[in-house]
Amino acid sequence: MMTDIRNATRAVDAATVMELLPARPRLLALGEPTHGEDALLDLRNELFRQLVEREGHRTIAIESDCVRGLIVDDYVTSGTGTLDDVMERGISHGWGASAANRELVRWMRAHNVRADAEGRPASERLRFVGFDGPLEITHAESPRRALTALHAYLADRVDTGLLPCAAGTLDRLLGGDDRWTEPAAMTDPSRSTGRSPEAARLRLLADDLMALLDQQTPHLLATGSRESWDRARLYGRTAVGLLRYHHSMADPSPARMTRLVGVRDQMMAHNLLALAERGPVLVHAQNAHLQRPKSSMRMGGVPLEWWSAGALVSARLGSGYAFLATALGTLGHQGVGTPAPDTVEGLLYAATEEDHCLVDAPRLAEALGDTRPAPRRSPWFGYAPLDPAQLAACDGIVFVKDVPESR
Structure with a gap:
């Protein structure tokens, strides 16, 4: 079996990834089983560089605040701000402090600046996108920023009498x-204020503003840039999603947390579907946000199940969506040691000698035959092992044998 498993592995590079996939996807999703590990992010960065240089990719989307991400995108496309500033303000969840994320943004800006003073044409510039909602573990953002930005965009461009307020x-x-x-x-x-009379009125107004944006699309595109229209759509999606999220926060029923995680991934999915219009895009987030089967977790001892952003997008795009899960062998600095030999990670750990490799998931499943790998148990809450039952739902697996501590 070890030989068959080795035959299912290959180098992690853009060419082998594309050879692995049945069709060229608009969204190529690369998952990670844990956050904050620069070794995994370095691998993501290198794959993105190759996709840019060899496959024509221009956009990367990461699990970060979609509105704050505009700060980073302005920097990489036009040099607005400083690298220190955009890393602090433009990437959420504290991940702007990551050396690998900083290197990604620095490289994207350098790529967009040609030897001459003009820089690359707009159509060739790399773009940075956050596709998560403005949500943190401790709170959800006020809808003010997104809602007022949408209103201001429309107020400048349509008859005042058409505005709902x-x-x-x-x-x-x-x-x-x-x-x-x-x-x-x-x-x-x-x-929570999410079910107050004011919040209920705001949800109606947000819907009316989005409807007006849609109705006025021909005029808006004829008299302004598609870039500003795309941003207005982003503001609208974010405002509607945040108001829906706050409404669910005020829900006293047992379904409250399931609704919250579902709304978050729905916001992610809507952002990804909008990005698919400009594809191809490399998407990077936790495996659970990108997988096709239902996602699950325990929160406060309560089991939750919901459809992830990847599941929602895959259902809409079909072969236009591809998913590579990342699995790892050891994460020693977090107490995650050598995987048990009867797990997927254990089998790959024993069969591979390289630091990392790309695994043909369908071929691996064929090599395993009737063997049913055991689920791996993690001693650390921040790492989610690969669910062996989901092997067939992956287009491929990026396996990292030993993850060193971040620099």
């Missing part, structure tokens, strides 16, 4: 942002 009405209904970002609301639905 004035900017002052939004400001009054939104109130103080601390109402929305109250940390206690994450665990206590009674502390």
Whole structure:
């Protein structure tokens, strides 16, 4: 069996990835089983470089705040701001401090600047995208930023009489942002403002603003740039998603947490589907956000199941979506030692000598035959092993044998 498993592995590079896939996808998703490991992010960066140089990719999307990501995109496309500033303000979840993320942004900016002073043509510039909602573990952001940006875009371009409300009405209904970002609301639905009369009115107004944006598309594209229209759509999706998320935060029912994780991945999926229009795109996030089968986790001892962004997007795009899961052998600095030999990770660990490799998942499943690998158990909550039952739902697996501590 070891020989058959070795025959299912190959080098991790853009050419072998494309050879592995049945069709050229608009969205190529690369998952990770844990966050914050520069070795995994370095591998992502190298794959993106190869996709840019050999396969014509121009965009990378990572699991970060979609609105804050515009700060990074402005930097890599036009040099707005400084690298230090955009890493602090443009990437959420604290991941702007990652050396690998910093190197990604630095390289993208350098790539976009040609030897002459003009820089690359707009059509050839690399683009950076955050595709997560403006959500953190401690709170969800106020919808103010996204909602007022959408309103301002429309107010500048359409007849005032078509607007569902004035900017002052939004400001009054939104109130103080601390109402929305109250940390206690994450665990206590009674502390959330998401089902207040003001929030209910804002949800209707957000829907009306999005409808107006859609109705006025021919005029907006004829009189302005597609770039500004795309941003307005992003603001609208974010405002609607945030208001829906806050509504679910105020839900006292047992389904509350399932709704919250579902809304988050739905927001991710909507952003990815919009990105698919400009593909091809490399997408990077936790495996659970990108897989095709239902995702699951335990939160506060309660089991949760929901359809991930990847599942939602795959259902819509079919072969236009491809998913490579990342699996790892050891993560010694987090107490994750050599995997048990009867797990998928253990079989790959014993069969491979390279630091990392690309595994043909269908061929691996064929090599295993009737052998059913055992699920791996992690001693550390921050690492999620590969579910062997989902092997057939992966287009490939990137296996990293030993993950060193981040620099």
